Amino acid sequence: MMKRFLIFASFVFIATLTTFAQQRIIEGRVLDEHSKPMENANIFIKGTTEGTGSAADGSFKLTTARNRDVVICVMMLGYSEYTVTVKDTDKVLLVIKMKPDNVSLDDVVVVAGNFKLKGNSQWGGMSAVDIATTAGSSGDLYRSLQTLPGTQVVGENGRLYVRGGESAESQTYIDEMHVLSPYTTTGNNEPVRGRYSPFMFEGVNFSTGGYSSEYAQGLSSVLPLSTKDVSPISKIGINPSIVGLGGGGTQAFSKGSVSLSLNYEDLKPYESLFPDKMDWIKPYKLFSGGSQIRFNPNDNTVFKTYVGYDRTSFAYHTNPLLENSLRDLGLNEDNLYLNSTFRKDYQSGYKLFAGGAFSFKKQNIDDALVQGDSFDDKEWELHLKSKVTKRNTDFLKMNVGAETLVRHYQMFYDDSLLQKHAINHFISALFAVATLNITPNLNAELSSRAEYTSINNGWSCTPRVALTYNLNGIYFSGIAGRYNQLPENKYLVRNTGLSSQQCTHYITGVYYEKKDRIYRAEAYYKKYDALVLNNADSYTSDGYGYSNGIDLFFNDRSLFKNLEYMLAYSYNLSRRKYLDLNELSTPQFCTKHNATFSLKYTIPSLKTIWGVTDRFASGRPYHDPGKGGLMNAETKPFNSLDLSLTYLASKRVIVYASATNLLGRKNVFNYAYSKYQGEGGDYQSAPVTSSSDHFFYIGVFITLSGKVAYDVSNF
Amino acid sequence: MKTIVFYMLTVLILLSSKICAQDLSTSVANLKKANTEKEYIAIRNGLERLCMQSPGEWLPNYYIAYADVQLSFRTPSKENKLKYLSDADTYLKKLTDISGTDASEVYTLKGYRLYSLIALDPQTNGPKYFGEVTLNYQTALKFNPDNPRAIMLLAMFNNDMAKFMHRTYDDFEAQISKATELFARANSLPNYPSWGKEWLDSRLSAK
Numbered sequence: 031m032m033k034r035f036l037i038f039a040s041f042v043f044i045a046t047l048t049t050f051a052q053q054r055i056i057e058g059r060v061l062d063e064h065s066k067p068m069e070n071a072n073i074f075i076k077g078t079t080e081g082t083g084s085a086a087d088g089s090f091k092l093t094t095a096r097n098r099d100v101v102i103c104v105m106m107l108g109y110s111e112y113t114v115t116v117k118d119t120d121k122v123l124l125v126i127k128m129k130p131d132n133v134s135l136d137d138v139v140v141v142a143g144n145f146k147l148k149g150n151s152q153w154g155g156m157s158a159v160d161i162a163t164t165a166g167s168s169g170d171l172y173r174s175l176q177t178l179p180g181t182q183v184v185g186e187n188g189r190l191y192v193r194g195g196e197s198a199e200s201q202t203y204i205d206e207m208h209v210l211s212p213y214t215t216t217g218n219n220e221p222v223r224g225r226y227s228p229f230m231f232e233g234v235n236f237s238t239g240g241y242s243s244e245y246a247q248g249l250s251s252v253l254p255l256s257t258k259d260v261s262p263i264s265k266i267g268i269n270p271s272i273v274g275l276g277g278g279g280t281q282a283f284s285k286g287s288v289s290l291s292l293n294y295e296d297l298k299p300y301e302s303l304f305p306d307k308m309d310w311i312k313p314y315k316l317f318s319g320g321s322q323i324r325f326n327p328n329d330n331t332v333f334k335t336y337v338g339y340d341r342t343s344f345a346y347h348t349n350p351l352l353e354n355s356l357r358d359l360g361l362n363e364d365n366l367y368l369n370s371t372f373r374k375d376y377q378s379g380y381k382l383f384a385g386g387a388f389s390f391k392k393q394n395i396d397d398a399l400v401q402g403d404s405f406d407d408k409e410w411e412l413h414l415k416s417k418v419t420k421r422n423t424d425f426l427k428m429n430v431g432a433e434t435l436v437r438h439y440q441m442f443y444d445d446s447l448l449q450k451h452a453i454n455h456f457i458s459a460l461f462a463v464a465t466l467n468i469t470p471n472l473n474a475e476l477s478s479r480a481e482y483t484s485i486n487n488g489w490s491c492t493p494r495v496a497l498t499y500n501l502n503g504i505y506f507s508g509i510a511g512r513y514n515q516l517p518e519n520k521y522l523v524r525n526t527g528l529s530s531q532q533c534t535h536y537i538t539g540v541y542y543e544k545k546d547r548i549y550r551a552e553a554y555y556k557k558y559d560a561l562v563l564n565n566a567d568s569y570t571s572d573g574y575g576y577s578n579g580i581d582l583f584f585n586d587r588s589l590f591k592n593l594e595y596m597l598a599y600s601y602n603l604s605r606r607k608y609l610d611l612n613e614l615s616t617p618q619f620c621t622k623h624n625a626t627f628s629l630k631y632t633i634p635s636l637k638t639i640w641g642v643t644d645r646f647a648s649g650r651p652y653h654d655p656g657k658g659g660l661m662n663a664e665t666k667p668f669n670s671l672d673l674s675l676t677y678l679a680s681k682r683v684i685v686y687a688s689a690t691n692l693l694g695r696k697n698v699f700n701y702a703y704s705k706y707q708g709e710g711g712d713y714q715s716a717p718v719t720s721s722s723d724h725f726f727y728i729g730v731f732i733t734l735s736g737k738v739a740y741d742v743s744n745f
Numbered sequence: 746m747k748t749i750v751f752y753m754l755t756v757l758i759l760l761s762s763k764i765c766a767q768d769l770s771t772s773v774a775n776l777k778k779a780n781t782e783k784e785y786i787a788i789r790n791g792l793e794r795l796c797m798q799s800p801g802e803w804l805p806n807y808y809i810a811y812a813d814v815q816l817s818f819r820t821p822s823k824e825n826k827l828k829y830l831s832d833a834d835t836y837l838k839k840l841t842d843i844s845g846t847d848a849s850e851v852y853t854l855k856g857y858r859l860y861s862l863i864a865l866d867p868q869t870n871g872p873k874y875f876g877e878v879t880l881n882y883q884t885a886l887k888f889n890p891d892n893p894r895a896i897m898l899l900a901m902f903n904n905d906m907a908k909f910m911h912r913t914y915d916d917f918e919a920q921i922s923k924a925t926e927l928f929a930r931a932n933s934l935p936n937y938p939s940w941g942k943e944w945l946d947s948r949l950s951a952k
Contacts, residue, residue, distance in 0.1 A: 072790035074794045079795055637911065
């Protein structure tokens with residue numbers, strides 16, 4: 031009885047003490063990293079539910095009966111947790127300065143040269159879906175990128191040419207692994223397409239220069255693509271189109287998914303409807319298939335494996351005008367790409383990446399250069415890469431890694447004499463990237479790459495520094511970086527002693543975004559050294575050159591509801607002593623002025639998205655052997671007005687149609703000259719034009735499974 | 746003496762859990778009444794404090810995720826919307842490791858979060874998340890076919906989708922009636938998820 035009384039009495043005593051204890055006030059202000067007041071921060075005594083929120087001026091007042099030392103905790107989304115011990119004093123006035131958390135710090139992007147095209151991205155103003163709906167892209171990733179500033183229109187081959195660089199200077203990566211051959215093969219003067227559907231990718235990051243030293247063997251630009259994560263949805267769909275039939279699907283499991291896609295294209299029916307200028311023996315055929323396995327054993331671990339194969343074949347009569355004999359050029363090509371990656375985020379903050387990729391391409395061309403000859407080449411590359419990333423402090427994040435690219439190339443050319451060449455070599459590199467958050471407004475990225483190239487026993491070190499300063503939402507960037515790239519295998523096979531080609535980038539830019547409007551401007555200077563030079567069929571590394579220019583970009587989604595438009599302009603002046611250009615000259619693929627106007631308008635009542643793109647490029651330089659000097663003439667300017675229409679016919683049916691060059695302009699990209707002088711001493715010439723003035727596409731994407739709607743992706 | 750200490754500790758533990766339960770009840774009650782961004786933030790802050798104290802309890806985690814989704818509809822800043830939805834995702838992922846979690850309610854909230862992402866950028870996120878929204882609601886209904894929130898949200902989503910396609914969703918009225926009926930006899934456990942009824946009532950009365 032006594033004990034029970036004691037318990038009761040103690041309880042009453044404690045309760046009374048608590049009730050009448052002197053109230054203590056802890057006050058202060060919460061500020062962000064810019065010392066501006068932070069509203070709605072959560073301030074509380076750790077281990078209790080006693081707390082309050084900060085007012086608009088950042089001030090707070092926390093009343094508590096606790097008279098011992100207490101730990102005050104402040105939390106706010108996007109910021110690191112802040113704790114401070116408050117001693118047992120009567121009154122406290124705290125000034126709490128919050129720091130962005132690791133996620134927010136990692137969001138800092140060096141703006142110059144970088145277009146992040148991931149969905150919802152604020153940097154590029156373009157999403158992955160936009161790629162397909164951009165008029166003139168015909169659903170192709172690379173053509174869509176060619177609407178961005180810095181790219182140049184090279185209409186007869188469709189590859190990426192960036193800021194005065196060759197197409198081979200642009201490299202594509204899938205899940206950080208190199209792709210040796212990202213483009214399909216086509217006939218003469220027919221633009222290529224990317225081998226991979228844009229809908230395979232969750233993220234598209236296009237850098238037109240000044241990229242991190244992590245990326246290997248690219249002098250002009252890099253295009254890192256990230257495939258989608260595990261699909262929780264099983265789906266199946268087919269895609270009949272004017273050029274063929276595609277289809278595939280995904281099977282979802284509890285911790286992974288498996289996707290398969292098959293595609294067959296045969297241009298014979300299309301050619302009969304819209305004949306082009308080619309004299310086909312066997313019109314273009316492409317069979318392609320791809321599969322991806324994605325497995326997430328837990329939230330912090332991702333395995334991905336992608337394999338893609340395609341076979342291309344076609345044959346046509348060559349243009350007899352400039353040749354002595356008629357050739358029946360026939361091509362067969364097999365291409366395989368296998369990519370497997372592993373990512374793991376450890377609780378200690380380390381992020382581990384390891385991957386391997388194998389690219390293989392085999393090509394056979396009959397009547398390649400003269401009647402009766404045969405050309406075979408086989409090329410493969412094995413890319414192995416691993417890296418570790420860790421944010422060491424609020425100030426520093428490190429990314430270090432190593433990679434090796436093992437390459438093989440062989441070619442046989444058989445006319446009257448058999449020419450046979452083969453090379454095996456490797457490139458090994460170590461890279462380190464340090465991201466420094468110097469002040470809340472100033473960020474720097476320092477990176478360096480040490481590389482060994484076995485073929486010429488060459489060592490190199492390529493440093494890069496990038497700075498970004500945020501002045502009230504206006505980002506100023508400056509980058510200086512050096513990049514190396516071995517000459518293409520077709521040149522190395524003729525001279526294994528060729529040095530790595532070098533390019534130094536200097537870029538400065540400004541970026542501003544407000545209310546769905548993006549403004550950006552960049553100026554650059556690129557200096558090339560050790561370019562491949564052809565001296566009477568002898569290849570040397572004596573070439574050099576430069577490229578400079580200005581890129582301007584404006585994107586607006588706010589003018590009218592459902593309307594988005596984009597303006598891009600590039601000025602480029604490029605000159606190089608390179609390959610057959612034995613004097614410093616503007617290469618044939620360069621144009622001084624490039625401009626794009628692109629518009630998209632969604633009409634919900636008609637369930638349609640209309641796209642209009644107009645691309646303009648000033649004339650291309652070409653060499654007229656009848657005149658003095660090199661690259662002594664210029665074609666007429668290029669212009670193409672393109673249209674696309676996306677129609678949501680029903681929940682599971684999308685119709686996509688596009689047409690290029692609606693005005694039917696006869697765009698000339700170059701002039702080809704006969705090797706032989708005519709009777710009057712002149713050289714017969716023929717304009718190099720696209721094989722067809724227009725390209726029409728109509729495709730229907732049909733979803734066959736129940737849980738998916740308006741989804742054109744099988745992955 | 747030992748007995749005294751034991752009793753006192755028991756009383757203190759009971760008292761603190763009672764305080765937590767009261768705090769949660771208050772937060773849940775306030776969530777039902779909340780309307781503005783400021784109100785939701787204040788409640789979310791309280792829930793966050795509760796969660797720090799009892800990280801192994803599923804309801805505080807669940808309600809933070811719910812408040813985050815509600816905040817994503819109310820905050821005008823796109824950057825903040827994405828922050829809230831990212832935070833909701835973190836809490837929803839945490840719930841998979843907490844025993845006693847109602848899987849049906851979690852899948853419903855997962856679907857609702859993705860719906861908010863679609864609302865944020867329909868052109869980009871519509872094609873991307875449409876299937877997952879439906880899948881999450883359907884999974885919620887597999888765990889509990891009588892979850893009125895999953896039925897209501899799935900019906901509304903299907904109806905919106907049909908409108909977008911200039912069609913009609915014939916089952917809409919039947920599904921909404923079913924949800925209304927289920928709301929009326931829903932789980933009356935204290936603090937158990939019961940949101941949605943007021944919202945449905947207001948939408949029906951506005952017709």
